[in-house]
Amino acid sequence: MAIIRGIRANSWIGVMKKSMNKRRQKVLVANWKMKPESLKEAKLILKSIKRVSKKISKVRIVICPPIIFLSELKKISSGAKMDFGAQDIFYEERGSFTGEISVSMLVDADTRFAIIGHSERRALGETNDIVSRKLKTALRNNIKSILCVGERERDEHGEYLSFLAGEIKASLSGVQGNLIDNLVIAYEPVWAIGKNAKGAVTKRELEEVVIFIKKTLSDIYGKNKAFDIPILYGGSVEAKNAAELVADTQIDGFLVGHESLKPENFAKIAEALNSK
C-alpha cells in the first residue's frame, strides 16, 4: 500500500494528527432512506430516539427521514436535542421542477442539514457535477451539507485512493473556501453500505483514509481550513462496532443507515460516540 505508506511517512502527518485531535462535538446522522413504510412507524422510532437523545449530551443527533414525514416528526420532537435533515436537495433555488424540493423550503421548515451525493443517488445517475451544484446551493443557503464520498471497491495497489481524491475534488469543484464552514464529509465506501454488505472498514483502514481525506482537503483549501472540516464515517456502523470505529480514528461521527431504524442499537451507537 505504497500510497498510504507515503502518506504516513510524510512529516506533516504528526502535526496534522495533533490538530485533528481538536475537541469537536460529535455528530450522529440517521439516514432512514426510503423507510419506514408509514408515518405511524416513523413516529414510534422517533419517540424512542427522542428518549435516547435526552441521555446523550455530547453528540449532535440529526435525523434524515423521508421528507414527507418531516413536519409531523418535528412536531413530536419538541423538547429533544435533535436536528433534522434532508436526504438530498435540488441545485436550482426556484422554478418549475416537478418533484423537487427547494432549499428555501427546507430552511422554511427549519431543516438545516442535508445529505448530498449519497452513493445510492450517484448510482441513480447523479454525477460529480450535479453533486457540486447541489453543494454550492446548499452551502450558499447555510445548510450543513454532508457530502458523501467513497470508493465502490478496494484494490491492493491503492487505486481506490486516486478515485477517492478525484471524487472529492470533483464534488467540491467551484466550492470556494468562504463557503465551507458548513461542509461535512461522510466517508462511505460503497462496498460497506447496507445490511448485506461484507461489513464496515477496519479501524486501521478508517484511520488511514481519514488522514488521506484530510490531505486531499488540505490540497484544495489549505491545512487550517481542512482540519476544521468534520469527517464522518458511514457503512455498516452498528451497535457492535461503533465503539471500535470511533476509538483513535479521528472521525467526528457516523452516518448510519439500517441501524438508525432500530432505536436500541442506535442508542448504543450514540453512547459510543458520547463516551469518546
Ligand code: PGA
Ligand atoms: P448502512 O448505510 O449503515 O445501512 O450501511 C449507511 C448509508 O448508506 O448512509
